[in-house]
Amino acid sequence: MRAYLNTMNNPWRVFDELLTDFPIEFFNTAWRARTGRFPRVNVWEGEKGLVLEAEVPGVDPDKLDMSVDSNVLTLKGERTQSDGSPAEFQRSFNLPFELDSANITAAAKNGVLTVSIPRKAAAEKRKIAIEKL
Protein backbone atom coordinates (compact mmCIF):
# COMPACT_ATOMS: atom_id res chain seq x y z
CA MET A 1 0.00 0.00 0.00
CA ARG A 2 2.81 2.31 0.96
CA ALA A 3 4.59 1.66 -2.31
CA TYR A 4 1.39 2.38 -4.13
CA LEU A 5 0.92 5.65 -2.30
CA ASN A 6 4.46 6.65 -3.07
CA THR A 7 3.80 5.96 -6.70
CA MET A 8 0.78 8.20 -6.47
CA ASN A 9 2.88 11.01 -5.04
CA ASN A 10 5.74 10.58 -7.42
CA PRO A 11 4.97 8.83 -10.66
CA TRP A 12 8.65 8.81 -11.59
CA ARG A 13 9.35 6.49 -8.69
CA VAL A 14 8.52 3.54 -10.89
CA PHE A 15 11.43 4.44 -13.11
CA ASP A 16 13.72 5.09 -10.17
CA GLU A 17 12.99 1.62 -8.91
CA LEU A 18 13.64 0.15 -12.30
CA LEU A 19 17.05 1.79 -12.28
CA THR A 20 17.85 0.76 -8.72
CA ASP A 21 16.84 -2.83 -9.31
CA PHE A 22 18.72 -3.04 -12.59
CA PRO A 23 21.02 -6.03 -12.18
CA ILE A 24 24.09 -4.23 -13.42
CA GLU A 25 26.47 -6.97 -12.29
CA PHE A 26 24.51 -9.55 -14.19
CA PHE A 27 24.69 -7.49 -17.32
CA ASN A 28 28.39 -6.94 -16.82
CA THR A 29 28.88 -10.67 -16.75
CA ALA A 30 26.54 -11.23 -19.67
CA TRP A 31 28.31 -8.54 -21.60
CA ARG A 32 31.67 -10.19 -20.97
CA ALA A 33 30.34 -13.61 -21.93
CA ARG A 34 28.86 -12.31 -25.15
CA THR A 35 32.05 -10.58 -26.07
CA GLY A 36 34.30 -13.29 -24.73
CA ARG A 37 36.27 -13.41 -27.92
CA PHE A 38 39.57 -11.63 -27.78
CA PRO A 39 40.22 -9.12 -29.10
CA ARG A 40 36.88 -7.40 -29.38
CA VAL A 41 36.57 -5.44 -32.59
CA ASN A 42 34.64 -2.79 -34.44
CA VAL A 43 34.73 -3.20 -38.21
CA TRP A 44 33.94 -0.39 -40.62
CA GLU A 45 33.46 -0.84 -44.33
CA GLY A 46 33.69 1.86 -46.96
CA GLU A 47 34.40 2.30 -50.63
CA LYS A 48 38.11 2.57 -50.02
CA GLY A 49 38.23 -0.53 -47.93
CA LEU A 50 37.97 -1.51 -44.35
CA VAL A 51 38.93 -0.21 -40.95
CA LEU A 52 39.26 -2.62 -38.07
CA GLU A 53 39.63 -1.53 -34.49
CA ALA A 54 40.65 -4.06 -31.90
CA GLU A 55 40.93 -3.71 -28.14
CA VAL A 56 44.26 -5.16 -27.11
CA PRO A 57 44.98 -3.79 -23.64
CA GLY A 58 48.42 -4.65 -22.36
CA VAL A 59 49.54 -6.22 -25.61
CA ASP A 60 52.85 -4.87 -26.83
CA PRO A 61 52.22 -3.63 -30.40
CA ASP A 62 55.57 -5.11 -31.46
CA LYS A 63 54.37 -8.54 -30.44
CA LEU A 64 51.14 -8.39 -32.39
CA ASP A 65 51.17 -10.55 -35.44
CA MET A 66 48.86 -9.68 -38.30
CA SER A 67 48.60 -11.67 -41.49
CA VAL A 68 46.44 -11.70 -44.58
CA ASP A 69 45.63 -14.64 -46.80
CA SER A 70 43.42 -13.67 -49.76
CA ASN A 71 40.38 -12.36 -47.90
CA VAL A 72 41.11 -13.63 -44.40
CA LEU A 73 42.74 -11.35 -41.88
CA THR A 74 44.26 -12.98 -38.81
CA LEU A 75 45.36 -11.29 -35.60
CA LYS A 76 47.63 -13.23 -33.28
CA GLY A 77 49.48 -12.42 -30.11
CA GLU A 78 49.97 -13.00 -26.46
CA ARG A 79 48.01 -11.36 -23.72
CA THR A 80 47.83 -11.49 -19.95
CA GLN A 81 44.69 -13.05 -18.56
CA SER A 82 42.87 -11.67 -15.55
CA ASP A 83 44.67 -14.13 -13.28
CA GLY A 84 48.00 -12.81 -14.53
CA SER A 85 48.94 -15.84 -16.61
CA PRO A 86 49.86 -15.40 -20.26
CA ALA A 87 47.63 -16.76 -23.01
CA GLU A 88 47.94 -16.90 -26.75
CA PHE A 89 45.11 -15.42 -28.73
CA GLN A 90 44.13 -15.67 -32.35
CA ARG A 91 41.17 -14.31 -34.23
CA SER A 92 40.43 -14.42 -37.94
CA PHE A 93 38.06 -12.33 -39.99
CA ASN A 94 36.54 -13.40 -43.25
CA LEU A 95 36.34 -10.19 -45.22
CA PRO A 96 33.82 -9.55 -47.97
CA PHE A 97 36.39 -8.64 -50.59
CA GLU A 98 39.98 -9.24 -51.59
CA LEU A 99 42.46 -7.09 -49.74
CA ASP A 100 45.40 -5.15 -50.97
CA SER A 101 47.71 -6.78 -48.45
CA ALA A 102 50.71 -4.71 -49.50
CA ASN A 103 49.07 -1.47 -48.38
CA ILE A 104 47.71 -2.37 -44.97
CA THR A 105 48.53 0.15 -42.27
CA ALA A 106 48.17 -0.30 -38.55
CA ALA A 107 48.59 1.90 -35.51
CA ALA A 108 48.15 1.26 -31.83
CA LYS A 109 47.13 3.79 -29.22
CA ASN A 110 45.89 3.38 -25.66
CA GLY A 111 45.52 -0.34 -26.12
CA VAL A 112 43.42 -0.02 -29.27
CA LEU A 113 44.79 -1.23 -32.57
CA THR A 114 43.49 0.47 -35.71
CA VAL A 115 44.08 -1.39 -38.94
CA SER A 116 43.14 0.07 -42.28
CA ILE A 117 42.91 -2.29 -45.19
CA PRO A 118 42.41 -1.04 -48.74
CA ARG A 119 40.48 -3.05 -51.29
CA LYS A 120 42.41 -4.78 -53.99
CA ALA A 121 41.88 -2.92 -57.27
CA ALA A 122 39.23 -4.86 -59.14
CA ALA A 123 40.68 -7.08 -61.79
CA GLU A 124 39.87 -5.88 -65.27
CA LYS A 125 36.85 -7.47 -66.77
CA ARG A 126 37.77 -9.91 -69.45
CA LYS A 127 35.45 -11.27 -72.03
CA ILE A 128 35.77 -14.97 -72.51
CA ALA A 129 35.13 -16.24 -75.94
CA ILE A 130 33.10 -19.41 -76.13
CA GLU A 131 34.34 -21.78 -78.70
CA LYS A 132 31.85 -23.54 -80.85
CA LEU A 133 32.42 -27.21 -80.86
Add this chain to the structure above:
Amino acid sequence: MSLLKDNNEAKKLNRLEVTPVSRVAETRDALTLTVELPGVGEGETELTLENRTLSIKAENTVQSFTDYTLMLTEIPEVCYRASFDLPERVDTAGIKAASRNGLLVLTLPKREEVKPRRIEIAAG
Protein backbone atom coordinates in the same frame (compact mmCIF):
# COMPACT_ATOMS: atom_id res chain seq x y z
CA MET B 1 14.25 13.50 -12.27
CA SER B 2 15.49 16.62 -13.98
CA LEU B 3 15.50 17.27 -17.69
CA LEU B 4 18.87 16.85 -19.28
CA LYS B 5 20.64 20.03 -20.20
CA ASP B 6 22.15 18.87 -23.42
CA ASN B 7 22.76 15.91 -25.62
CA ASN B 8 26.27 15.34 -24.35
CA GLU B 9 25.02 14.91 -20.85
CA ALA B 10 22.49 12.38 -22.05
CA LYS B 11 25.17 10.51 -23.93
CA LYS B 12 27.31 10.29 -20.83
CA LEU B 13 24.41 9.03 -18.76
CA ASN B 14 23.57 6.44 -21.36
CA ARG B 15 26.96 4.83 -21.22
CA LEU B 16 26.95 1.35 -19.83
CA GLU B 17 28.85 1.16 -16.59
CA VAL B 18 31.26 -1.73 -16.51
CA THR B 19 33.83 -3.04 -14.10
CA PRO B 20 37.21 -3.15 -15.82
CA VAL B 21 39.30 -6.30 -15.78
CA SER B 22 41.92 -5.96 -13.06
CA ARG B 23 44.55 -8.01 -11.31
CA VAL B 24 46.82 -7.66 -8.33
CA ALA B 25 50.37 -8.88 -7.94
CA GLU B 26 52.43 -8.69 -4.77
CA THR B 27 56.15 -8.22 -4.39
CA ARG B 28 58.25 -7.72 -1.28
CA ASP B 29 57.94 -3.93 -1.35
CA ALA B 30 54.67 -3.25 -3.07
CA LEU B 31 51.37 -4.40 -4.47
CA THR B 32 50.81 -3.82 -8.16
CA LEU B 33 47.28 -3.26 -9.33
CA THR B 34 46.75 -3.48 -13.08
CA VAL B 35 43.50 -2.28 -14.60
CA GLU B 36 42.64 -2.75 -18.28
CA LEU B 37 41.27 0.47 -19.73
CA PRO B 38 41.46 0.13 -23.52
CA GLY B 39 40.51 3.22 -25.48
CA VAL B 40 40.96 5.54 -22.53
CA GLY B 41 43.31 8.38 -23.39
CA GLU B 42 46.12 9.59 -21.21
CA GLY B 43 44.89 11.92 -18.51
CA GLU B 44 41.30 10.81 -18.98
CA THR B 45 41.27 8.55 -15.97
CA GLU B 46 39.88 9.90 -12.75
CA LEU B 47 41.67 8.44 -9.77
CA THR B 48 40.52 9.32 -6.30
CA LEU B 49 41.55 8.18 -2.88
CA GLU B 50 39.11 8.65 -0.05
CA ASN B 51 40.16 7.28 3.29
CA ARG B 52 41.48 3.93 2.12
CA THR B 53 39.20 3.51 -0.87
CA LEU B 54 40.78 3.97 -4.25
CA SER B 55 38.28 4.73 -7.01
CA ILE B 56 38.81 4.62 -10.72
CA LYS B 57 36.52 6.19 -13.27
CA ALA B 58 37.20 6.46 -16.97
CA GLU B 59 35.36 6.67 -20.25
CA ASN B 60 36.66 5.10 -23.42
CA THR B 61 36.72 6.80 -26.79
CA VAL B 62 35.37 4.75 -29.65
CA GLN B 63 36.47 6.18 -32.96
CA SER B 64 34.05 6.60 -35.81
CA PHE B 65 34.92 7.04 -39.45
CA THR B 66 33.04 9.15 -41.96
CA ASP B 67 32.24 7.50 -45.29
CA TYR B 68 32.38 4.14 -43.61
CA THR B 69 29.58 1.91 -42.38
CA LEU B 70 29.83 -0.02 -39.18
CA MET B 71 29.59 -3.73 -39.96
CA LEU B 72 30.46 -5.32 -36.67
CA THR B 73 30.19 -3.67 -33.26
CA GLU B 74 31.69 -5.32 -30.24
CA ILE B 75 33.22 -2.28 -28.57
CA PRO B 76 30.57 -0.17 -26.88
CA GLU B 77 31.06 3.25 -25.38
CA VAL B 78 31.34 2.53 -21.71
CA CYS B 79 32.14 4.09 -18.40
CA TYR B 80 34.68 2.04 -16.50
CA ARG B 81 34.20 2.20 -12.77
CA ALA B 82 35.94 0.33 -10.00
CA SER B 83 36.86 0.88 -6.38
CA PHE B 84 39.30 -0.94 -4.19
CA ASP B 85 39.60 -1.01 -0.43
CA LEU B 86 43.29 -0.80 0.22
CA PRO B 87 44.71 -2.98 2.98
CA GLU B 88 46.31 -1.41 6.05
CA ARG B 89 49.79 -2.36 4.94
CA VAL B 90 49.65 -0.02 1.96
CA ASP B 91 51.30 3.38 2.30
CA THR B 92 48.68 5.54 0.60
CA ALA B 93 50.98 8.54 0.35
CA GLY B 94 53.38 6.68 -1.90
CA ILE B 95 50.90 5.44 -4.51
CA LYS B 96 52.12 5.84 -8.06
CA ALA B 97 50.11 5.44 -11.27
CA ALA B 98 51.27 4.95 -14.84
CA SER B 99 49.44 4.08 -18.04
CA ARG B 100 50.76 2.17 -21.01
CA ASN B 101 49.13 0.26 -23.86
CA GLY B 102 45.68 0.70 -22.40
CA LEU B 103 46.69 -0.52 -18.97
CA LEU B 104 46.62 1.52 -15.81
CA VAL B 105 49.35 0.27 -13.51
CA LEU B 106 49.17 1.35 -9.88
CA THR B 107 52.07 0.75 -7.55
CA LEU B 108 50.96 0.57 -3.96
CA PRO B 109 54.03 0.55 -1.71
CA LYS B 110 53.86 -1.28 1.57
CA ARG B 111 54.26 0.65 4.79
CA GLU B 112 57.45 0.36 6.77
CA GLU B 113 56.64 -2.24 9.34
CA VAL B 114 56.02 -0.79 12.73
CA LYS B 115 59.00 -2.22 14.49
CA PRO B 116 58.86 -3.24 18.12
CA ARG B 117 60.81 -0.81 20.23
CA ARG B 118 62.17 -0.77 23.71
CA ILE B 119 60.55 1.51 26.21
CA GLU B 120 62.85 2.93 28.81
CA ILE B 121 61.58 3.05 32.33
CA ALA B 122 62.49 6.24 34.11
CA ALA B 123 63.83 5.77 37.58
CA GLY B 124 61.33 6.85 40.14
